[in-house]
Each structure stands twice: as structure tokens, then as C-alpha cells.
Amino acid sequence: MSVINISLPTTTKNDLNQTLDEDEDINMLEDTEQGPTDANSSNSANKRTTANSVVVVPGELITEDPTWMRGHGTYYLNDKTYSSVAGTILKVNKLLSVIPFKGRYSPETGDHIIGRVVDCGNKRWRLQIGAEHDAVLMLGSVNLPGGVLRRKNESDELQMRFFLKEGDLLNAEVQTVFNDGAASLHTRSLKYGKLRNGNLCVVPSSLIVRAKNHSHDLPGGVSVILGVNGFCWVYKTNYGQLGSSSQNGAGGNLGALEAGIKSATSGGGYKPGAASVSITRLEQESSWDIYSDKNDEISPALKETISRYKNCLLALSHCNIGIDETRLVAAYEISLGYGDVNSLVSDEVKEAIGEQLITAEKMRG
């Protein structure tokens, strides 16, 4: 493994054709995921083409028919509609819009995201989430030590910086989206809150496939939160869930609680009993621990696994492949074949992993 790898930025003809081919593959993969929306658009009057999705580039003429309503990603000149972004056309009844391939994250209610506190102000924190506007987290929509059902008073307001301060990373859910696209968040569940024991990896938000569940336990003792906004947190799996583990005091119990909820959400779905137990327990147990900044002991081997997962995420994003749990695990398994973890830094290896992943998925069909 050489210490430095400098290459020419120019793409040759062959490279260009190759990347075009790859893009097609990926579009095909994405099409299968976007099943429902595509079905909608093909049901609606689709005069221009019979294909499921049409790719347009900025400035490309979409239609000369003035009866279409123009949505996001389009503009209008002399009765003609053009695309203003590179993306796929989406037609809903008579509304025509272009969904961009890339771009800033636009929050939607219910999204599980990761953000970084940039400002601590009047009863609210502002979070950078990679969207056009910073998100707002109200003091009233977080769990404070002493239980969920407590009213927030002035003393809480005064010690807001003790809970969350500038630079802190936390995962949260989008509660509402305002008219201008700004999001309001909440962390009213034990699966949300401050992030510890790991490392952040940022990928384009368009690559994260929206799913029911965004936090996963992966092989190798590592968990990941794939934030819908493209911020991914790779961290040490919290094994407190085994219950019998004799961790110190409240921390261990809290871990068990979190794990219980996690298993309820990831496994057999929502169980009313489990949740009610956790809420009553939360009142007793939730202390300052949920706002702790201290990491647990993490072994060097685990750190290597975390960095390997991080590199796998970067490899998927380098190859423009949509990211979900199965693909991440598949990429991880492929990457193990490349031996030493520092070999994953180079672009060739990243591309090779992406290619292997795509061929493996094609084989499976």
C-alpha cells in the first residue's frame, strides 16, 4: 500500500462510457425502490413517453403543452416548460415536477435525522441538518432529566447549555415542517438523543433510502443510524439490552431500556405493554446520563470495524449507490476481502466494491 496516490483528474473516453453504464444500472436499481411513485405517474396521463422515469438535464425542454402545471425543478419560457435541475420527471395528475438527483436535504415529517447544534437560543436550539434552513428543536420537545411529563420552567431554560450545547450531535425526528421548508424536531423517545461512542460520516441525502427503521445493529458489534438527511452515525452497539449485564447503576438500566425499545421497534413491531413500561421506568431512570458526553471503553479492533463501516458508506456514496442496511452489510462483507482496512481509502477499491455489490444484486435478481 503506497503512502500517496495522485491521479490525473481527466476522464478518458473509456472511463466516461463506463460511468455512463454504471449510472444506468443504478437508475434501474432506484426505479425498483420507487415503485409506488412510478406507478402513480404511469397511471396518470403520460403522453411523452411510456418509460417509467425520464431523465432530464437543466435547460432541457420537457413539454410544449401549456396545460401542465409547473412544479418544483421546472421553469417556464414562451409557453414551454423546461427543467431547471438534473433529475427524473414526476407527473401527478396535471402537475409536472422534476425530482433532482442531488441537492440539499428537504425535511419531511417523521424523518429520522441527525443534526449538530449550532445555536442555543430562546427556548430552542438550532440544528444544522444539511437542509436549506437550520432545524429548530424546542426545549419543550426534548426529554429532560426527571421524566417526560414534566413542565419546563425557567431553571430549565437557564441550563439549556447543560443539556445540549454548540457542536453536540443528536438524532431526532422531524415533528413538523414549516411553510418555508424549515423543520421542527423532537427527541421524545429514548431512541433519540445525544450521540456517543462513534463517528460521523456524511453522504448525500439523496442516497439514503427512506425506510421504517433507520437504526440498525450490524455484524461486528457495530450499530449505525442512517439519518435521512445523509448524516450517518456509526457507533459501538450497546449490549446493555441483555439485562443481566452488571453495568454501573442507571447507565446500565437506561441501556437496557433503550435496547428494549430498539428491539421492540426493529423486531416484532410495537407492543403496547413494552412501551408503557418504558415510560414509567423512564421517569425513574432518566437522569443526566442521557446527556452524557463520556464515551464507553472502545477496543482498537472495534474502532477499526467502525472505520471500515465508515469507509463502506463512503464507497457506496462514491459509486452513487442507494444506501440501506442490507447493502451496507454486503459492502462490509465485500470489503473484508480487501484485507487491511487502509486499502479502502483509494478510489479504485471503492469502485471495485461498488461494482461487486451491483453484480451481486443482479445475480440475486
Added chain:
Amino acid sequence: MVLSPAERSYIYNSLTSQNVARTDSRKPSQFRPLKASCSFLPNSNGSSRIYTVDGLECITSVKAKVIRTKKLNELINVDVEIQGQRDDSPLGQNIATMLTKSLIDRFDLKSLKLTDKYYFQLYIDIVVLSIPSDFHFSSYTLYSLLSLTSMGVYLALKSTKLPLLTSTTNDREIEEEPSFADDWELATPLIPKNSTYSPTLLFVVGIVGQNVILDPSIEEEQVLENGLCVGFNDGKIVPPVQSVLLSTSDGKGFYQITMFKALDIVKEVGKEVVKALDIISEQDVDTFDSIF
């Protein structure tokens, strides 16, 4: 990007541990992949463009001017412009000074000599594009740009061509202004292929605890305790060897032994970096021809 305390301690502990575990899984002496090309500016004598995967980009141009002078240490002028920074910002000025000094120290000034009275003066202009948008409220200082800019200067100087002198080189008795061949094909490289001279390269080594890491990423820079800028030329460590501030928080001193570690790591990788840069500078690629 301000790191959260948990992230900070995670990265710090990884870097200070016995076997350094960098968060991007690089070895302590491994660079991030770079992209570079040469001679792409048509109206300068030599140019280069070099950028990292995380978006820092540096464009360098070398222009030559004929002057009549005796002050040989004024023959090289380096100017650094950083996007979004004032011209007189300490970062840009410090980088420019360090580059100028490191170049002048070792420069083969004979190659700039035209006649007894006239010399080529080199203007090396560096533009740093697309620095991270959160630079102004972060704790990293971007002095790690020293390494990138010096690689850019190296490539630009290697690709520099000077017009061929047609008048006489001896004007001691008869006053004569130098004149040049107007055929650009005849231009001679500033550093001929067989020359043993090569420009000095600067390396930035991050120091954290007892460990040293090369080419620190922005994330790592924020937890570094100190930094060292080390010059490398012709297989040897050359001046400047100087401490640079890589992070405005948690600065600490370092032991002598750590400094020697830093020098060793530069000595170890220096040759490979020079080799990699030389390969790039020898590839004269026409951007347009290769695509169409």
C-alpha cells in the same frame, strides 16, 4: 464544523492510542487520494491544479518576467489568495512567506540567469478554492494547506517553460537587452529532465500525544495538539522545520522524541511523494483531446 465532546474524545483517543487508529482508517503516514494535473493555463509559463477528495483545491500559476537586478533573493515571489479570506489575512501571508523562504533557500538560481545583468523573475500565484464553509467559526486553522500548496508549486515549477534566449549571454561590455525566440516550441524547461535540482516540498505533520500523523484531515486537525511543518528536498530534511498551529484549541508542547518521529516519517514518505508528483508532471495531458 465544531466537534461534539464525545466525537472529540473518540478521535483523540484513537489518535493517541498505541497503534494509531485514524477515523478514516488511514495509516499514520498515508495521504488521502489526490488529483492533480499540469500545464492547463494557456497564458502562464507553468501551472498546476491539485485537489483533495474533500474539496480543497489549489491552482498555481508561474509567470516569468525579465528584470535587471542584483538582488537574487527577490527573484521568486509567491502570492497566496484564499477564497473568502482577505488578502492580508495571516493565513495566506504566512503560507506565502513560508513557501517563498523554502524555495529561495534551495533554488537553482543559475537557471533564472539570462545575462550578467538580467534575470528571470518568477511570480508564483496560488489560488485556494472552496475552503470549507464553516472555516470561520471552527477551531482548525487550515495551515495544513501548506502541504497542498507546496505540492502545487512543485508541479507548476516542474511544468514551467521559459522562452529561448536568442541574444548573447554576455553583456558585461556591451549593453544589450535580451531578446527571445518567438517560437514557443523552442522553449526550454526551467528544470531540465536531467537536472538534479527539485523544488523543496513542505510536509505538515500533526502531533497528538506521542504520535505523529501525516496529512491530517479537517476532523483530525481539531484534536491535534501541535503541528510541524517540515521541508524536504533531495532525500533530506531541509529548512524550514517549524511548528505550525493546526488547531486553536487544546494546544500543547511536544517532546524532542516526537519531533524526531515527525522528521523520520517525512524522510520515509518524502521520496514516494516526489516520485508520485514527478509521474504527474511528466504526463502532459491535453484535457480536451482525451475526452473528445
